[in-house]
Amino acid sequence: MTEMNSEEYRELRIDVLTEISNVGTGNAAHSLSSMLSGDISIEVPVIRFLEFKDLAEAIDGAENTVVGIMVNLQRDLNGMVMFLMDIKSANGILNNLFGRPAGHVIEEFSEMELSALNELGNVMAGAYLSAISTLTGLSAATTVPEIAIDMAGAIMSVPAIAFGKISDRVLLIQSEIKGEGINAMGNFILTPTEESFDKIFNALWA
Amino acid sequence: MSQIIKVGMADMNVCRVPDRITTLGLGSCVGVVIYEPYAPVCGMVHIMLPNSKAITNNENPAKFADTGIMLLADKLAAMGLSRSKMRAKIAGGARMFKYVAASDMLKVGERNAEAVKAVLQSLSIPLLAEDCGGDFGRTIEFDPKTAELCIRSIGRPEKII
Numbered sequence: 414m415t416e417m418n419s420e421e422y423r424e425l426r427i428d429v430l431t432e433i434s435n436v437g438t439g440n441a442a443h444s445l446s447s448m449l450s451g452d453i454s455i456e457v458p459v460i461r462f463l464e465f466k467d468l469a470e471a472i473d474g475a476e477n478t479v480v481g482i483m484v485n486l487q488r489d490l491n492g493m494v495m496f497l498m499d500i501k502s503a504n505g506i507l508n509n510l511f512g513r514p515a516g517h518v519i520e521e522f523s524e525m526e527l528s529a530l531n532e533l534g535n536v537m538a539g540a541y542l543s544a545i546s547t548l549t550g551l552s553a554a555t556t557v558p559e560i561a562i563d564m565a566g567a568i569m570s571v572p573a574i575a576f577g578k579i580s581d582r583v584l585l586i587q588s589e590i591k592g593e594g595i596n597a598m599g600n601f602i603l604t605p606t607e608e609s610f611d612k613i614f615n616a617l618w619a
Numbered sequence: 620m621s622q623i624i625k626v627g628m629a630d631m632n633v634c635r636v637p638d639r640i641t642t643l644g645l646g647s648c649v650g651v652v653i654y655e656p657y658a659p660v661c662g663m664v665h666i667m668l669p670n671s672k673a674i675t676n677n678e679n680p681a682k683f684a685d686t687g688i689m690l691l692a693d694k695l696a697a698m699g700l701s702r703s704k705m706r707a708k709i710a711g712g713a714r715m716f717k718y719v720a721a722s723d724m725l726k727v728g729e730r731n732a733e734a735v736k737a738v739l740q741s742l743s744i745p746l747l748a749e750d751c752g753g754d755f756g757r758t759i760e761f762d763p764k765t766a767e768l769c770i771r772s773i774g775r776p777e778k779i780i
Binding site for chain 1: 627628629630643644645646647648665667668682713715716717727754755756757758772773
């Protein structure tokens with residue numbers, strides 16, 4: 414890989430992340446189906462590599478209120494995985510999870526509901542990590558998930574900053590989650606550290 | 620017709636009266652406004668990281684406190700602002716996720732705010748007002764006509780600094 418210039422190297426990184434995203438989304442659909450009731454499907458993800466300034470608009474505006482669940486990676490890999498969805502999507506998933514009628518509107522999420530969303534984010538992150546493990550043989554553990562509900566731009570600034578050290582763009586994976594009373598747009602932001610990128614590459618080319 | 624000029628993440632822009640300039644949903648990033656009182660031109664930069672020198676990928680100067688603020692000051696000077704009369708207002712630098720407080724990555728909000736202040740000081744641009752820290756996002760909007768920086772957050776009253 415010594416012959417590669419930095420631009421080519423960056424392009425290659427995108428390819429690798431795209432492959433991980435595809436496998437990860439398949440895993441996520443499987444995990445969600447066992448967590449939620451009824452038929453759950455996840456559409457083929459749209460993977461976009463966006464400039465930071467366009468990131469917030471891509472998920473309906475920087476001021477839009479979203480739920481963000483973040484886990485940090487440990488062991489072989491370091492980095493961050495974040496799962497984001499808008500409040501309405503989160504509401505739909507909670508209604509399904511707690512067996513409530515589809516249109517029920519939650520005014521303010523309870524501790525139990527927040528904890529359920531946290532777990533959902535954790536499961537989704539796990540699906541992507543297992544994709545990395547499958548493809549590379551590397552193992553990654555996650556920290557306890559953390560949740561925040563705030564403006565999309567503000568929440569996304571956390572992974573964007575983490576990723577900002579290696580790129581001017583960020584990888585966004587968007588996929589529609591559909592099921593009983595659920596029409597959610599799931600947004601993933603995947604940000605391995607530079608060192609972890611190298612590990613992933615070395616594992617793939619070993 | 621006045622417009623609202625948008626500044627994205629790691630982005631910079633300038634604005635002229637009667638327009639206003641805004642950046643939406645600041646989290647750990649810091650929004651820096653530079654203006655000259657009673658002058659019709661101002662600018663804003665959305666800083667993501669403290670220092671361009673510590674990082675290999677530093678092609679976008681607007682991303683970093685050191686290069687971004689300097690670039691904005693240069694641009695405003697080229698548009699006619701006097702460096703000695705430049706003033707600054709800043710907001711942002713929150714910690715969006717609280718529990719992993721010890722983690723390096725999550726302290727970046729505080730580090731951004733500190734770096735921004737240090738750069739302003741090194742350029743001798745007085746910082747007249749700030750609203751930094753906390754665990755919530757902010758949308759900020761600056762009106763060069765009044766030099767007021769309006770800060771909006773979810774579930775909090777609007778604040779003007």
